[in-house]
Amino acid sequence: MKDRSNENESYSRIHRHPSSMLPRHFTWMLERYLGLGSIARPSQPVPVIGTFTTSIPAFKNQARLLSTVNTSGSRQRRWPWYLLTFVSGFGSAAAYKFFTEPVPDPPLNPQTFSPYTLVSKGQISSTASIFTLRPSHSVALKDGAEIYNQAWKSGIWSVEVKQPQLQIARAYTPLPPSDLLPKRVEDDGIGLRFFIRRDPKGEVSGYLHKLPEGATIDLRGPHLEYKIPNNVGEILFLAGGTGIAPALQAAHTLLSHRSCLPTGSPKIRILWANRRRDDCKGGMSYQNSAASGASKPLGLWPGHVQPKATPPQNESLEYAGGTPPAPLVKELMALQKEYPSNIRVEYFVNEESTYIGKVRLDQCINDKSSWTCPSGREPGVPGEANTGRKLILVSGPDGFVEYLAGQKVWDNGKEGQGRIGGLLSMLDLKGWEVWKL
Numbered sequence: 216m217k218d219r220s221n222e223n224e225s226y227s228r229i230h231r232h233p234s235s236m237l238p239r240h241f242t243w244m245l246e247r248y249l250g251l252g253s254i255a256r257p258s259q260p261v262p263v264i265g266t267f268t269t270s271i272p273a274f275k276n277q278a279r280l281l282s283t284v285n286t287s288g289s290r291q292r293r294w295p296w297y298l299l300t301f302v303s304g305f306g307s308a309a310a311y312k313f314f315t316e317p318v319p320d321p322p323l324n325p326q327t328f329s330p331y332t333l334v335s336k337g338q339i340s341s342t343a344s345i346f347t348l349r350p351s352h353s354v355a356l357k358d359g360a361e362i363y364n365q366a367w368k369s370g371i372w373s374v375e376v377k378q379p380q381l382q383i384a385r386a387y388t389p390l391p392p393s394d395l396l397p398k399r400v401e402d403d404g405i406g407l408r409f410f411i412r413r414d415p416k417g418e419v420s421g422y423l424h425k426l427p428e429g430a431t432i433d434l435r436g437p438h439l440e441y442k443i444p445n446n447v448g449e450i451l452f453l454a455g456g457t458g459i460a461p462a463l464q465a466a467h468t469l470l471s472h473r474s475c476l477p478t479g480s481p482k483i484r485i486l487w488a489n490r491r492r493d494d495c496k497g498g499m500s501y502q503n504s505a506a507s508g509a510s511k512p513l514g515l516w517p518g519h520v521q522p523k524a525t526p527p528q529n530e531s532l533e534y535a536g537g538t539p540p541a542p543l544v545k546e547l548m549a550l551q552k553e554y555p556s557n558i559r560v561e562y563f564v565n566e567e568s569t570y571i572g573k574v575r576l577d578q579c580i581n582d583k584s585s586w587t588c589p590s591g592r593e594p595g596v597p598g599e600a601n602t603g604r605k606l607i608l609v610s611g612p613d614g615f616v617e618y619l620a621g622q623k624v625w626d627n628g629k630e631g632q633g634r635i636g637g638l639l640s641m642l643d644l645k646g647w648e649v650w651k652l
């Protein structure tokens with residue numbers, strides 16, 4: 216009968232020995248290729264496994280060497296080797312994992328189109344809807360939020376949306392995050408919303424409006440359209456139709472990222488013109504068309520409706536009560552509630568005979584009333600006069616921009632600002648800068 220006393224002893228030793236944690240073939244490999252000797256059985260010669268080496272003289276020697284490895288050497292002396300082996304083993308495993316595991320992409324990049332999923336399409340008027348999109352693939356949330364954050368901080372930006380059948384793309388302006396939205400959509404900061412008007416003959420807008428929820432939409436961006444200067448003090452934003460999207464972006468940049476600057480509390484006044492009440496239901500209507508100069512319109516943008524009657528002469532603002540506010544009106548109202556001294560919004564509706572006119576523009580440009588920083592929004596100095604740059608931004612259909620600020624011009628394949636024309640050219644702009652979007 217085989218004497219097992221020795222075996223028991225070596226078994227107990229193996230269990231005290233750190234190498235006992237290693238799988239057998241791994242310890243053999245360490246011994247075989249690193250010459251680490253007595254890992255498996257400290258008191259026994261290491262067996263030579265297999266016979267494939269024996270016919271080759273060089274391996275024969277090695278096999279003989281391995282078969283006679285003396286395992287009684289000092290363990291202390293070998294510890295650094297064990298450590299080195301472990302460290303390099305784990306290092307290699309970590310490196311392998313790092314280089315072979317797919318790294319989540321940022322949700323958006325300016326070079327290539329990234330797939331987004333149409334989460335919802337909320338129709339807000341007969342011609343326009345709010346589209347909510349989320350990246351289709353798993354994205355690096357932190358990087359994604361950072362890409363959007365940089366864009367929101369910078370100013371007005373857009374993304375390109377691809378129509379895959381025709382392989383054409385159009386620019387659209389993401390709406391800023393809003394506290395009014397259900398948390399599900401915006402809470403992780405990677406969803407994007409768009410206010411898109413369906414052009415009856417438009418290739419891309421028509422395509423988008425036909426897509427069902429769950430469809431994939433390819434986006435590329437962000438593209439910075441206009442960097443809002445850091446030292447901006449006041450913005451007068453003239454928005455026509457979907458031009459409200461960049462106006463909301465400007466308000467977001469100003470109120471969330473530039474609030475209460477050393478130059479004073481920045482402010483923004485938005486004059487939003489729509490052909491129909493549809494898009495801005497519930498919005499506060501500017502009633503004084505005569506004061507706004509609309510009774511003597513200059514060039515009018517396509518679809519313009521001539522005023523039917525002379526509007527009242529008082530300069531009151533009144534809510535278009537009775538109907539629940541349209542989603543974007545709600546968002547504008549929420550901003551006004553949160554920043555009552557920093558944002559003012561006026562609505563002009565062509566079918567109600569209200570227009571952005573010369574007189575109203577002149578009043579806005581010369582408004583000297585103090586817009587103070589609401590309490591608790593330090594470090595701005597409440598009530599301090601604003602000394603920052605003053606900007607007039609104009610955004611909307613070509614006809615709208617031309618009517619207010621003159622045509623943009625194409626030069627060398629690039630769209631340029633052109634000279635200031637339209638209504639603004641008739642006013643003394645006194646230090647206001649004009650930018651047509």
Ligand SMILES: Cc1cc2nc3c(=O)[nH]c(=O)nc-3n(C[C@H](O)[C@H](O)[C@H](O)COP(=O)(O)OP(=O)(O)OC[C@H]3O[C@@H](n4cnc5c(N)ncnc54)[C@H](O)[C@@H]3O)c2cc1C
Binds near residue numbers: 410415419421457460
């Ligand atoms: C920076 C930027 C941001 C924008 N943001 C938004 C936004 O947030 N929301 C939004 O709704 N829009 C936005 N737009 C407008 C948007 O990019 C598209 O221009 C708009 O949706 C129309 O595109 P479309 O492909 O549907 O129409 P298109 O196919 O380009 O057609 C537009 C109009 O031109 C007419 N047309 C086309 N080809 C011809 C031709 N050969 N001859 C005569 N007429 C022709 C069509 O009948 C149609 O009425 C933005 C534009 C820019 C530049």
